[in-house]
Amino acid sequence: MTTQTMPSGADGSPLAGEKLTPKYIRRSLLALSIDDPQLAQKAFASWADAVILDAAKRPDRNWQEDLKARMPAAIHAAARGGAEVFVRIERDTAVAELDATIFAGLSGVVLKGATGPDDVVTVSRRLSALEVARGIAGGSLEIDVEVNTPGAVWHSLEIARASPRFGVFLINEAELCRNLGMQASPTLDFDPLEYIKSQLITVATSVGGQALGMSYPLSLTEENANDDAVAKAVRRARDTGFKGAVCPHASWIKFCNEGFRPSSEEAAYYVKVIEVFAEGIKRGMASVPIDGKMIDVPVDVRAKLYLKWANRAQERDDEKARAHAKPGA
């Protein structure tokens, strides 16, 4: 699919509500261990928009020195297919882990286990110091919060506002269920986390960020379901407000990349909407019909926003394609 061109009449000036388009095109995230001998190959072959590196602290050696020695190469390996790279850190050992894992090439960290805004402030301060010490642009490293505690849910707004580095809420449903005393099996005819998801999506969006998650019940079963089931689940997740998901199976990634964005058919329709509406405006009309539907200003604005979203997703795909085509990639 190629990038859809904005039709004439759209002057490129900022649209009302433009910030409503997703801040990041981060539809699919894949977690990989830096100990995985196949790290580079898996990251490359996955086509994930982002890779989360898990760095195990080996008790049999000086784990900080060990990680410091290995992280730069791991970041490079994970990024080879054009993915953004994050490192996952635990709240209780956050500062020590940051010292051992923050190097150029990372987009940010995934903070797990946070229970309140102080945890984010602590990480943010350390990142500022490390950016200076390691030649990384000041303020560039992002803090994404993996929600797995009741405290992170209750204090989500304070957490999201705790640092301008905040980017994304990721929902670790299995652990969150366990910490809420919920049965992490989809035996109910409704999603027991429905309102928590609604809250996190709304809060993240309110500060200009976004939330990542999957729809029920696949969000809890995390099964390697058939293609149709994954595609439908992704569509439901997008309709809920999620902008991507962490993929427990590499097989999900293709569907997340295709589903967490307006489709090519949608994009083509938006182009038509924008063109027909612009023609109507020239003729002095306030609304024009397309296929029996009336197109007016809000529909036109939405079409422009969604087209922009679709184009940005396409640009991201093109970026990854270039990374894959690099000599020696």
Place this chain on the structure above:
Amino acid sequence: MNPRRSWMIVPAHDPDAVARCQEHKPDVVVLDLEYSVPPKSKEAARAGLADAVKKLGEAQVDAFVRVERDTRWADVRAAMHRGLKGIVFPGPDAPEEVSDLGNHIAAMEKERGLDPGIVELVLMLESAKGFWNAAAIAQASPRVTALGVGRIDLTMQLGPLPQDEFRLYRFLMTRTLVAARMLGQQPLGALWRPGSRGGEATKAGTAKAAREARLMGFTGCVCATAEQVAPVNEGFAPA
């Protein structure tokens, strides 16, 4: 300690009901000074608490007293006797109400020669304000051990007809659950459905309400009638 699954409401003015309540094997007996007691019987209910609490305490039963929000000071005074496990406070709206009541309980513990801090406080949220402030309210006294979703008053305040689907209920249950789990308190509530709610809930409806609540993370609920105790115990039993 096993979670207290069934919190059986027993009208405190009814000596027969109090005498027989243990037959139903509730995990907790809640001697009620609120809705199940007619206003004209309120004094008699208060007067009977000393004896009822003492007997239940001697029988190793977890005995609580549910006070009425507007008369809670006098109700707590009447309830504070050796053997009392705790006070159920329905409808707290603000943290100060809980800390003030906690201080009142502390004063009564001293006056009655009870161990300091021994009497627990259980909060049943029943107002929009209460739900929104749930965490602050539940943290307002170290005595708070459980946080619950209230029933009748809640539907009255938020508007839906109690006989219909109360569509806000799962949202309110989620908010209660998150606050309670964050604070290490017991979450109380059941997913009551239309036609099987309150005193009208059938055994099957009660068991389903409890089972679904358990799947959602709750570990116990209030039983409006004696018949609800067995299905609640069953519904909240681990799978």
